[in-house]
Amino acid sequence: MMVSTAPRSPASGRPANPEARAQRRENILAGAFRCFVRKGFHAATTAEISAEAGVSVANLYQYFPSKDDLIKALVQADLAIDLELVRMVDAADTLAEGLEHTTRMLVTDPDLLSGVRLRLEILAEAGRNPVIAEEVRRAAAQMVDAIVQLIVRRQRAGEVRNDVSPETAAELILSMYDGLASRLAFGGGDPAVLARAADQMILTSFGVGRSPPT
CATH class of the missing domain: 1.10.357.10 (Tetracycline Repressor, domain 2)
Incomplete structure (x- = not known):
């Protein structure tokens, strides 16, 4: 189960890349889509979604806190x-x-x-x-x-x-x-x-x- 967590700030002095963030968000949604279709909402874990999307669990929480x-x-x-x-x-x-x-x-x-x-x-x-x-x-x-x-x-x-x-x-x-x-x-x-x-x-x-x- 995912739990709420406060999003982390990007590293100091490192400007955000809107295109990269948008692409990472799409990757997470695509990974979640595949996991949810395959296993359902409650059986799919945060770790599985993160692995499917190619991001860390902490990164996943930054985009989708729950x-x-x-x-x-x-x-x-x-x-x-x-x-x-x-x-x-x-x-x-x-x-x-x-x-x-x-x-x-x-x-x-x-x-x-x-x-x-x-x-x-x-x-x-x-x-x-x-x-x-x-x-x-x-x-x-x-x-x-x-x-x-x-x-x-x-x-x-x-x-x-x-x-x-x-x-x-x-x-x-x-x-x-x-x-x-x-x-x-x-x-x-x-x-x-x-x-x-x-x-x-x-x-x-x-x-x-x-x-x-x-």
Whole structure:
């Protein structure tokens, strides 16, 4: 278990290198990611994370004084990936093209699927730890807002029906893709078939020229 410790000051007269610090922080997060996916939060030790990251335990504490700090940083890193996927959908010429491209990435990129396994570990921890639960809630709210803005823009472009509630649609879309990703992370179903079906379900449910559900 990690314990809180005060960060140490750099050696006197030795200026900090922001790029080196940023890289070391990324190395620690990458090492923690691999350890947590492999062993879970509680089984992974500080020594294992430090060794995986190529830093000393004392150095690890300088960047992340507690295991909660590490988990919160991983939540933010996961959020950044998800927000980038939303931006990719938004940048496509059509909603259909954007969905097809991003879901194809989801089912073919092993790093994304490893991230899903870590996300499930984070959700389990959030059920026990209110600090992590609050971080997860904030990240989810940012994702919903990003999807809402995407839907509003696609409504203005005539690709999504105007009677669709962006907020409700965003929640449903996020729930569906989270569930799909969880299934795929553990080998459930044919990835390509399920990805295409998920995309088609969204386009059929919310796209223009479709009758509102009764």
